[in-house]
Amino acid sequence: MHVPRAMLIAQLRTLGVAPGQVLLVHGSFRALRPVEGGPRGVLEALLEALGPRGTLVMPSWTGRDDVSFDSWTTPAAADLGVLADTFWRMPGVRRSTHPFAFAARGPRAEDVVVGPLPLPPHAPGSPVDRVHALDGRVLLLGVGHDGNTTLHLAELMAGVPYRVTNAITVLQEGVPVRIEYGENDHCCRRFELADGWLRSAGLQKEGKVGHAHARLFRSQDLVRLAIEELAREPLLFLHSRDEACAECDEARDSVQG
Numbered sequence: 001m002h003v004p005r006a007m008l009i010a011q012l013r014t015l016g017v018a019p020g021q022v023l024l025v026h027g028s029f030r031a032l033r034p035v036e037g038g039p040r041g042v043l044e045a046l047l048e049a050l051g052p053r054g055t056l057v058m059p060s061w062t063g064r065d066d067v068s069f070d071s072w073t074t075p076a077a078a079d080l081g082v083l084a085d086t087f088w089r090m091p092g093v094r095r096s097t098h099p100f101a102f103a104a105r106g107p108r109a110e111d112v113v114v115g116p117l118p119l120p121p122h123a124p125g126s127p128v129d130r131v132h133a134l135d136g137r138v139l140l141l142g143v144g145h146d147g148n149t150t151l152h153l154a155e156l157m158a159g160v161p162y163r164v165t166n167a168i169t170v171l172q173e174g175v176p177v178r179i180e181y182g183e184n185d186h187c188c189r190r191f192e193l194a195d196g197w198l199r200s201a202g203l204q205k206e207g208k209v210g211h212a213h214a215r216l217f218r219s220q221d222l223v224r225l226a227i228e229e230l231a232r233e234p235l236l237f238l239h240s241r242d243e244a245c246a247e248c249d250e251a252r253d254s255v256q257g
């Protein structure tokens, strides 16, 4: 059944999406569909649920490290999905001019997306940190916490010791230049731990949006709980050696040999 627009909006409201909020959305259209109006219909329902005083934010970074980023033409990374790649092209949407871009529409859009290149990508001062500072909500639409970028901010605020080497290409005086940087990166599957933390604290609302399972919580609640957990065990988000995860092993290898 195609979920009608009015039902999508009602589902979002029931979940706790309310007018005036700053709302960071990570979404899988595949999990939501079929819905009236396709990907654009989902985005319009989100904007309507937030009302004219609300601000919708989505990740919008590039998946390419070998070409420079152009906020007017560069597609969003394929793994961000069709919702993210549709959103930045919609009228009235602002997009960061650096490769770790977010896109936003609403009165706080500029406060969220404008700023210098953050390194690592989700460091304090980055768009995801602005959502946190504005007491924004995070909505996971048909995706789990493994796609929850705000946890990378929490890792940096907690001072996790791991960094893997990644690269981007930026224009310097019109010339493409490759920059290597250290990022708190790994497979992110253990970010799913946040589900239990938020649930047992009663700080995550869950329900259906379209055909997808959705989770809604405050960015500040998530970051506070994650920092408490990371203070006890800084490598908590990395798979153990015997789980043989190449990405987490690389992050572990970066910690003091």
Ligand SMILES: [Zn+2]
Binding pocket: 186, 187, 188, 189, 238, 239, 245, 246, 247, 248, 249
């Ligand atoms: Zn792993």
